[in-house]
Structure formats: structure tokens, C-alpha cells
Amino acid sequence: METQKPRVAIQGIRASFHEEAAFRFFGNDITTVECTSFKQTFEKLKAGEADYLVMAIENNIAGSILPNYNLLLSYNFPVVGEVYVPIQLHLMGLPGVAFEQITTVTSHPMAIRQCDDFFNDHPNLKVVESSDTAACAKRIRDEQLTDTVAIANNLAARIYDLQILERRIESNKKNFTRFLIMTTQENVQKTAADKASLCFEVRNEAGALFKVLEVFKEENINMSKIQSMPVLGKRDEYKFYVDVEWEAQGNYDRALRGILKFTHNFNILGEYKRYEEEESESR
Numbered sequence: 001m002e003t004q005k006p007r008v009a010i011q012g013i014r015a016s017f018h019e020e021a022a023f024r025f026f027g028n029d030i031t032t033v034e035c036t037s038f039k040q041t042f043e044k045l046k047a048g049e050a051d052y053l054v055m056a057i058e059n060n061i062a063g064s065i066l067p068n069y070n071l072l073l074s075y076n077f078p079v080v081g082e083v084y085v086p087i088q089l090h091l092m093g094l095p096g097v098a099f100e101q102i103t104t105v106t107s108h109p110m111a112i113r114q115c116d117d118f119f120n121d122h123p124n125l126k127v128v129e130s131s132d133t134a135a136c137a138k139r140i141r142d143e144q145l146t147d148t149v150a151i152a153n154n155l156a157a158r159i160y161d162l163q164i165l166e167r168r169i170e171s172n173k174k175n176f177t178r179f180l181i182m183t184t185q186e187n188v189q190k191t192a193a194d195k196a197s198l199c200f201e202v203r204n205e206a207g208a209l210f211k212v213l214e215v216f217k218e219e220n221i222n223m224s225k226i227q228s229m230p231v232l233g234k235r236d237e238y239k240f241y242v243d244v245e246w247e248a249q250g251n252y253d254r255a256l257r258g259i260l261k262f263t264h265n266f267n268i269l270g271e272y273k274r275y276e277e278e279e280s281e282s283r
């Protein structure tokens, strides 16, 4: 029987945080398309081998993932949603391995950076960066490593048969990563949006960006994010990636018309529903 499950491309393998993000957005009934790079997720979408892709864009501790902004613009697939995932990190190894046996800790750089306190407490542990948290967990299982542990999530421990030696070793317990969901133009479904991701350039002169922000203010548009990126080959010129939120569609429509005259190379990367945090997470 033909499957109707959405095929979702992620950078990483099953049980990575990208898959967790995909589950949060689509539910658990998806087909995960494992990729070795962010670029490959876009290529899968382009080739029709995936229906959606999920891509981390920022973290409230590590900040923006800048190369992913370039991918957003160069492939031009519409953003159709966002999801925030709390990053809870556990130390895991082969069952039976004792903490004293461990010489090496392996994980994704973003996870490692979020465990500073743990590494300060254990300065003798060697740290090895890798492509994704789940792949680190899987490698320990596949190669039966008794001197190495991974930092990854609960699901990774479960599906790669590892034992958690220490729970929640992230330094900051309110650590979230924001992921964007993208699809092809044909897959976009018309839904009521209250958030948009925009990209534009302004003239390199006094007050140029201010004029845009003034329109947002006049139309009661909340700017939830602004990120500048250099325009390649043009010294001192920047493009701005901006996320905006609104309560009334009319405000957004008027704001778009209003800012057009102050911007160039204007792009709507996507209009979508902002992510609503589940009750239990906000406590």
C-alpha cells in the first residue's frame, strides 16, 4: 500500500534533534530522510525525494546558524512553519560502562558548547566533535566503544541501546533551538499566517533601516528577529533577515506595501503560523 506519510529531510540520522523537531511539527507518523548535510536536505527536496525539510536556524545560547540563512535564500523554498525544541542533553554509553572507564566524549558542536559546566568539572575528558548527536550514539553501539560516551537525547539512548550515565548535563536548562520547516511551492497549503520571514536590502545611508522599522511600528508589527548578512562582493552592504509577527492581517499587508519603497531585493521567505509552546513546557 502506498504510504501517505510526509517524507521529511533532516541533517543527521534518526533520533537527532532535527528528527525531534520534525516529530514536534508533524507528529510521529513521518518518514525521516537522513542527510549528511543541510545542503543535501535542500537537494532531496529539489529532486522530489522529500516533501519537507527541517533546518535549525538559531539557538538561544549559541545564536544564529549563519550558513543556513544563505541556504534559505539560494534555494528559495518557502518556509511553511517553525518549531522550538528544548535541548535536553544526556551522557550515554554502552550498558555496563562505568564513568571511570570513560576517556572520550563525542557529540555535535552545538551540544558540546551547551555543556560547559560539565566539561569544566571533568577537564580530563577528551572532546571529539561530530556531525550529529545521534550518529555519535550509534557509533558507540556499532563499534562497541567502552571508553567513549555520547551527548545526545533520550530517543538516541533508546534506539541505539545505550545507558544514560548522567541526565540533563546542559548548563542552561532553558536552552531552545528554533527550526524552520520548508517545502516546495506545490506543497504549500493556504493557512492563516501570523508570522513571516522576510529578507531585504536597504540603501547604505543614514536612517535607511530606521524607515523600515518605523513602518513596522506604525502598523503594530512585532519584529521577533533581525539578522544581517554581508552582500557578497559589495563591501559595507548588508541584507537583513527579519521575522515579523502580527495580530491583524491588514497591518501586515499595509506594512509590506509601506516598506517596499525603502528596500530592494525584497523577498518573502515564507508566511506561516508562529509556534505555540505546549502548556507543560512553559512551566
Ligand SMILES: O=C(O)C(=O)Cc1ccccc1
Binding pocket: 011, 012, 015, 016, 017, 018, 019, 056, 087, 108, 110, 111, 131, 132, 133, 134, 177
Ligand atoms: O546533532 C543533532 O542531533 C542535531 O540535530 C543538531 C543539533 C545539535 C544540538 C542542538 C540542536 C541541534
